[in-house]
Amino acid sequence: MMMKRFVLAAALSLGASWSTAHAEPSLESCSSCCLETEGSLSAQLKERIDKFVGERMQHGHIPGLSLVVLREGKPVYVRGYGSSNLATGESMTSCSLVSIGSTTKSMTALALMQLVEQGQVDLEAPVTRYIPWFQTADGKGSSILVKQLLAHTSGMPAKSLLEGTTDAGALERRVRSFSQLSLAFPPGQGWMYSNTGYAVLGLIVQRVSGMSYELYLASHVIHPLMMKHTTFGPPEGTTAPLAQGYVWTRGETRPAPMLLAREQHPAGSSTYSSARDVSSYLAALLAKGQGLHSRVITPESLREMWQPAAATSATGAYGYGWELGSMFGRQAVYHDGSVVGSGSMFRSWPRALPR
Numbered sequence: 260m261m262m263k264r265f266v267l268a269a270a271l272s273l274g275a276s277w278s279t280a281h282a283e284p285s286l287e288s289c290s291s292c293c294l295e296t297e298g299s300l301s302a303q304l305k306e307r308i309d310k311f312v313g314e315r316m317q318h319g320h321i322p323g324l325s326l327v328v329l330r331e332g333k334p335v336y337v338r339g340y341g342s343s344n345l346a347t348g349e350s351m352t353s354c355s356l357v358s359i360g361s362t363t364k365s366m367t368a369l370a371l372m373q374l375v376e377q378g379q380v381d382l383e384a385p386v387t388r389y390i391p392w393f394q395t396a397d398g399k400g401s402s403i404l405v406k407q408l409l410a411h412t413s414g415m416p417a418k419s420l421l422e423g424t425t426d427a428g429a430l431e432r433r434v435r436s437f438s439q440l441s442l443a444f445p446p447g448q449g450w451m452y453s454n455t456g457y458a459v460l461g462l463i464v465q466r467v468s469g470m471s472y473e474l475y476l477a478s479h480v481i482h483p484l485m486m487k488h489t490t491f492g493p494p495e496g497t498t499a500p501l502a503q504g505y506v507w508t509r510g511e512t513r514p515a516p517m518l519l520a521r522e523q524h525p526a527g528s529s530t531y532s533s534a535r536d537v538s539s540y541l542a543a544l545l546a547k548g549q550g551l552h553s554r555v556i557t558p559e560s561l562r563e564m565w566q567p568a569a570a571t572s573a574t575g576a577y578g579y580g581w582e583l584g585s586m587f588g589r590q591a592v593y594h595d596g597s598v599v600g601s602g603s604m605f606r607s608w609p610r611a612l613p614r
Contacts (some may be wrong), residue, residue: 291340292438293354293500300336312340319508323351325534332542336510336553337534343502345512348415352532355502356488358518359603360596363527364457365564366480366540368409368580372560373479379467382406388438389463393434397441405463407446408456409579410568413444414449415456421520421528422428430472433522434462450577461525484543484550486536491521492529501531504600515600527596532603540606547613556566557612565592565612 270372285614300308316324323341327334339351371388386393386403399414401600407413415437437459443451461472464508468475473491479487488494504515520528543549548556554565567576568581575584581592589608596603 266582293352296345297360304452305336306560307339308336314339320512322505322512323502325353325355325357327534329538329542332545334538336536339379339534344501344613345501345505345601346514349500350534352500352503354488355500356493356531356533357502358598358601359527359530359532359537360506360598360601361454361527361539362594362596362603363525363530365580365594365605366476366530367460367464367525368564370476370480371405371409372556372564372579373462374467376557378469380463382409385464388460388464390434390459393459394438395440396438398436399445401443403446403459404461404566406579408453408457408460410450410577411452411456412447412450412569413453414444414446414451415459416440416443418454421484422522423519425519425521427471428450429520430458430462430465430521430524433458441571444583450571454523454567457522457526464525469564475552480540480555483553484539485552486532486539489530489532491524491531491535492519493531497504502601504598507599510528521594528568528598537605542606545607545609565609 262510308326312324315321317599321341322345323339323343325339326337328336337356339353340349343349343351343355367413371380375382380389384405386405387407392404395415403413403415408415416478422433422502424432424578426510431463437455440455443449464475465472470478476491480486503572506515507513518528522528539550543551543555544561547558548554548561564579565581565583566578568579569577571577571582572584575582576593578582580594581596583590583592585591586593586608592607592609594605596605
C-alpha cells in the first residue's frame, strides 16, 4: 500500500476497567460519525485493505476490529469489521471503544516531554530528583536516568505482578514496591521492554505536575486533541459503544475478564479509545504536534521522541515511547498494544522527521 505520509490505526476488541471522570458527549447525536467513510482511496486499494484485514482477523480469531487510514493528516478510509459483542450482535465501528494497551506509552512519553519543554523535567537527571525515595533491591535504581526509562534502557524488569486496584494511591504504591526488585542490567547497558519503567515515568508526571497521571493526560493530551471518548477505564455513560474483549482458548472464543490495574495506567493497562480518537492523536503528530485547536508538543521534542535511542534488533530501534524501523520498504514509526482480550496497532510513515 504505497501512500504518501499515511497512518494506519487499527483497534481490536476489548474488556473493561477504571474510568477518568470527565463529561462525555453523547454518541447518539453523531451516529453518522461512526459509519464507514469512503474518503479518496481507490476501490481497488480498499478491496486490498479489506481482504488483508479479513484474512488477519480469521487467522487471529479476532471477532471485531476498527480501522482508520489517514493521508496528509486526514482520514481517507474509516470502517469497522466484525462484531463488538458476539452476544448482542452489535457491529464494530470506528467509535467502538477498545482497551488499546501499550500504545498508551507514546502518550505517557508525550506527557513527559511536555514537562521537559516547560523546564520541569530534565531527561539527563536521575529519577531520584523527582522521586527522592526511589530505589531497587540491588541499590542501582538511584542511578537510573529519566531518558533511560523512556527508551527501556534502565534495566527495570520487564514486568511484575499487578495489584489490580483502582484507588488514588495505586501508582505510587506500585513504584514503591520496586524496592523489592533488582535490575536486569546496569542502567544504560542494555535494552529490555519494561512496563515497570513506564509506571515510574507516570509517577514522575504525577509528582511534577501536581495532578494525578490520569488528570494530567486528560487535560494536556486527550482533551486538547478532541479525543472525546478516550478514558482510563470504560466510560460511565451507557451510550458509549464499549466493545467486549475476547480470548481464543481451547478452540473457542470466550469473553475476556476485566482488567483493573490503575497502578499500570502509564504503561497501558486500561486506556480505552476508538479508532476515531486515535486518528485525531496521530494526525496531530504528523502535523508536528499541532492539533486542530492547540499544539501538544513542539516539532523539536517530537523529533527527539522519534530518534533511535536504543537498538532493539539488527534493523529496529526504540525512541521515546515509539518503535522505529523499516516497514513495507519505508521508514516507519510504530507501536503495538495488547491486554487480555484486546489491543491496538499504530503505524505511521512520516515523510520526514519534524524539524
